[in-house]
Amino acid sequence: MHSHTTLISAATLAQHLTDPNWVILDCRHDLMNPNAGRDGYAIGHIQNAQFASIDDDLSGAKTGADGVFRGRHPLPERGALIETLRAWGVNDGSQVAAYDAHGGMFAARLWWLLRWVGHANVAVLDGGLAAWQSEGLPLVTPVATRARGSIAERPTLTHTVGAREIVANLATRQRTVVDARAADRFRGENETIDPVGGHIPGAKNRFFKDNLQPDGRFKPGSQLKQDFAPLFSNPNFAIMQCGSGVTACHNLLAMELAGLHGASLYPGSWSEWCADPARPVATGA
Structure with missing residues (x-):
């Protein structure tokens, strides 16, 4: 198969x-x-x-x-x-x-x-x-059920970092944080979704929708590779985040399509980061 x-x-x-x-x-x-x-x-x-x-x-x-x-x-x-x-x-x-x-x-x-x-x-x-x-394909209404499966946990195929590592990186800047939120949220101008506006100091912005073509399908891997090139030189030193660790995964999928393997997810993302007033916040572009 x-x-x-x-x-x-x-x-x-x-x-x-x-x-x-x-x-x-x-x-x-x-x-x-x-x-x-x-x-x-x-x-x-x-x-x-x-x-x-x-x-x-x-x-x-x-x-x-x-x-x-x-x-x-x-x-x-x-x-x-x-x-x-x-x-x-x-x-x-x-x-x-x-x-x-x-x-x-x-x-x-x-x-x-x-x-x-x-x-x-x-x-x-x-x-x-x-x-x-x-494609003219149908939707149905019956609720689907399946016989119970037996998947077993296996060694992870991903990488994660926590807030402590993000804090440490503020001093070293060895790794690049890439934020998947829309530009207004990144700049700190959308209080409806982010009561505390802004971004992690030093972070770069890559709105997840920029991974898509006008028809909503993903761009080709070669185009995505070009798009991500200005953000970091080595994906192993890249950290993907967003508002709450959801749309950051869209950037990680796009990077996988581009052959850029090894980046980490910061699962808590902005919603966790800004909840502690001791952590620094940057605003603007």
């Missing part, structure tokens, strides 16, 4: 809707309306897709055992994520396909999380639901 580890086309996904080895997950979400994804799924979804909630399934508790705020969408506990994946029917050999209606901004989080627990066979539907429907 050919495995898909980055993107999958609507045409290819359509050929595997009833393949028992494939698990399809609907990751739609709206930061301003937490029920929007589940509501959209109920109205219509890809056949045999199950709903994956950013808040409930793909994130952990906002406050750690130590009482410290970990950000709006902290990583789930690894064991809890494995249990969730098993409940969706994911096995060690499963091909997982994730989609959303937002250019991959939420599906990329699932893609990254699967890699985090060592599962490489996961791909994002290129162009999302818009691409699916542009």
Whole structure:
């Protein structure tokens, strides 16, 4: 079986809707309306897709055992994520396909999380639901269920850093922090989403939507490689972040397409960073 580890086309996904080895997950979400994804799924979804909630399934508790705020969408506990994946029917050999209606901004989080627990066979539907429907492919309403899976946790295929490492890097500047938020949020001009505006000092801005073509599909890997070139010279020394560790995964997926492997995710991202007033904040461009 050919495995898909980055993107999958609507045409290819359509050929595997009833393949028992494939698990399809609907990751739609709206930061301003937490029920929007589940509501959209109920109205219509890809056949045999199950709903994956950013808040409930793909994130952990906002406050750690130590009482410290970990950000709006902290990583789930690894064991809890494995249990969730098993409940969706994911096995060690499963091909997982994730989609959303937002250019991959939420599906990329699932893609990254699967890699985090060592599962490489996961791909994002290129162009999302818009691409699916542009091919004339149908949506259905029955809620899909699967027999329980048996995926096991394996060595991670990703890298993460915490706030402590970001603080240390403020002095050394050995690593480059790349922020995936829109430019106004990066500059500190959007208080609706970010009550504390600005960015980590020294960070560079790469809005995740800049990874996409006008039709919502990802740019070719060669173009993405050119786009990322001015930001850092070595991806192993790059740290991806955003508002809460979700859209940063979109940049990580784009970098994987570009052959730029080895960058880290700062899962707490801006929402964790700015929660501690002792940490410095930069504003402007």
